[in-house]
Amino acid sequence: GPCMIAGVLDAEGRICAVHQTWVDPQPPHGKAQITWQGEEMSAKLVRGSKKGAAIRLCTPEGADTLxxxxxxxxxxxxxxxxxxxxxAYWAGIxxxxxxxxxxxxxGLRYAGLPxxxxxxxxVPPRWVR
Structure with a gap:
């Protein structure tokens, strides 16, 4: 079905992965419900290595804010x-x-700290103030 596809770029600006999200073409739209061999599958998939990379939607010349x-x-x-x-506007995946x-x-599932x-x-690029 219909799929939103975006390149995932590493710190050097090279494509290192492809992000895919299948969408439901029927109202109210949103992510597709995918079932394969009776099992619910994720509507999102990243092929390749996303670690430390981002989807760069817009990076204007001279941007200093991300x-x-x-x-x-x-x-x-x-x-x-x-x-x-x-x-600049980037998605972190x-x-x-x-x-x-x-x-x-x-005793905690998540401590709230990285x-x-x-x-x-x-890691944000060096040009970010």
């Missing part, structure tokens, strides 16, 4: 609202990619 959302739709919403004129692994606390030993998470 607005980053988790998904394409969230980031596009901010871009259309034009809240930060001249900013998922929270684990944007913030790194979560630090685990004793694991700073995860050196492969997204």
């Amino acid at each position: 607005v980053m959302g988790e998904g394409i739709e969230t980031t596009l919403t901010a871009m259309v609202a034009a809240g930060v004129p001249g900013a 998922d929270l684990g990619n944007m913030g790194g692994k979560a630090r685990r606390g004793e 694991d700073l030993t995860d050196t492969e998470a997204f």
Whole structure:
């Protein structure tokens, strides 16, 4: 069915993965419900290595500000609202990619803090103020 496809670029601007989200063409639209051999499948798929990379929706010449959302739709919403004129707008794919692994606390599922030993998470480009 219909699919939103975007290139995932690494820090050097090279495509390192492809992000795919299948969409439901019938109202109210949204992500497709996919069933294969009786099993529910995810409507999202990343082929390749996304670690530390991003989907670059818009990077104007001379940008010094980066607005980053988790998904394409969230980031596009901010871009259309034009809240930060001249900013670059990138999607981080998922929270684990944007913030790194979560630090685990004793007896807690999630401690609310990033694991700073995860050196492969997204790092903003040098031009970001």
